[in-house]
């Protein structure tokens with residue numbers, strides 16, 4: 001008997017004037033509706049939207065900085081940054097000449113669709129144009145919570161960096177199950193860690209057989225061409 | 237941690253149903269948690285039990301959870317009086 005589970009109140013079924021209502025209503029419905037709205041909105045801007053999910057420090061912002069250099073001549077991009085606090089990531093992207101807006105959640109461990117809706121409006125205003133080829137949404141650094149929330153993206157990307165270890169797909173399956181692309185980042189560090197590419201690939205494909213996988217390093221440039229080719233292919 | 241914001245959604249949905257049905261309180265709410273929802277049941281329950289104390293019509297509400305296929309979080313049934 002404890003208050004937490006409410007078991008003290010069990011067994012008082014009979015004799016009450018209680019009635020039961022079948023509701024069957026999704027508690028994620030409000031977010032999902034807004035996410036659908038975001039997707040349409042992004043399509044009206046001509047954009048393919050990508051939601052980047054990873055633990056803190058897996059290299060999301062660094063990848064976007066290097067992606068800007070590789071994409072910029074032919075494609076236009078905008079970035080919506082999500083963090084708990086600070087404008088820092090948006091500032092890093094703007095230094096590359098890319099329009100970027102910062103969403104701060106003030107404590108929440110994930111972005112949600114209503115917040116991203118504001119972000120889309122602010123991005124258009126900040127950039128002074130309503131046309132993008134790619135809109136990247138960098139989620140709050142967290143490998144768990146963001147996976148529950150559709151933001152209106154067209155593709156979802158999960159990143160794991162070599163120092164984090166190759167057991168992450170097995171330990172955080174829900175995130176990998178719902179992703180389209182798995183990026184193994186910081187491969188320049190492979191000689192210094194016991195990260196097994198084979199294990200990461202195998203276990204990721206066990207939870208999601210349709211997952212595409214690319215290994216890359218923003219620092220050495222290895223694999224960056226595959227990533228850029230993957231992005232370009234989305235626009236064909 | 238996102239379980240808390242989802243529990244907040246459950247509280248406001250239940251409060252709405254109490255008003256809608258002219259009831260005085262919720263006895264029990266049955267919620268289906270998708271196996272692939274990424275939602276941790278204990279955290280969701282913890283959040284709900286903390287939040288319900290601030291709501292007169294939910295103070296004694298029981299939360300019953302069942303596991304569903306898929307990735308949704310569904311309020312299935314509510315017992316009120």
Ligand SMILES: Nc1nc2c(ncn2[C@@H]2O[C@H](COP(=O)(O)OP(=O)(O)OP(=O)(O)O)[C@@H](O)[C@H]2O)c(=O)[nH]1
Nearest residue numbers: 055056057058059060061062063141186217218219
């Ligand atoms: N060796 C190596 N270091 C990298 C690479 N990519 C990023 N880093 C470093 O990893 C650290 C974190 O990178 P960020 O790009 O800030 O990571 P993030 O995922 O944006 O981090 P949060 O936004 O805080 O979640 C920085 O010190 C980067 O310089 C890489 O390919 N190789």
Ligand SMILES: [Mg+2]
Nearest residue numbers: 060061089138
């Ligand atoms: Mg970052």
